[in-house]
Amino acid sequence: MKALGSNVPELIVLPVYSALPSEMQSKIFDPAPPGAQKAQARQRSGRAGSTGPGKCYWLFTEAAYRNEMLPTLIPDIQLQNLAHTILMVKAMGINNLLNFDFMDPPPQQTMATALKNLYALSALDDEGLLTQLGQKMADCK
Numbered sequence: 001m002k003a004l005g006s007n008v009p010e011l012i013v014l015p016v017y018s019a020l021p022s023e024m025q026s027k028i029f030d031p032a033p034p035g036a037q038k039a040q041a042r043q044r045s046g047r048a049g050s051t052g053p054g055k056c057y058w059l060f061t062e063a064a065y066r067n068e069m070l071p072t073l074i075p076d077i078q079l080q081n082l083a084h085t086i087l088m089v090k091a092m093g094i095n096n097l098l099n100f101d102f103m104d105p106p107p108q109q110t111m112a113t114a115l116k117n118l119y120a121l122s123a124l125d126d127e128g129l130l131t132q133l134g135q136k137m138a139d140c141k
Helices: 022-029 038-047 062-067 083-091 108-120 132-140
Strands: none
């Protein structure tokens, strides 16, 4: 890595071998997690010295803090695969997801992808309703 110089993007090293459960191995296909947000950085620096002497050292530049970091966290529902969430919501009998009052509405493209995946798994029928297999999948949690 040192030979490649400083132009190499940040890497996340994840182990992949048969001793890991498949859900752990599948993490290599997940998008890289977002970095810290301004709110998190401020909160962590506030904790330093709250119960005793302490200092907080930020490992990012002031320019990165000002120009690159998001002010607050992005809700998980806007970042994650929604197939499991949609499966659970449909199992509760809520089928009209476009009018569902999500606290933080997910991107429509993310929802469409999850619906397509559930349909491909035969968890949903042509009308987007839960099939018997979909109900069994929801019951497994």
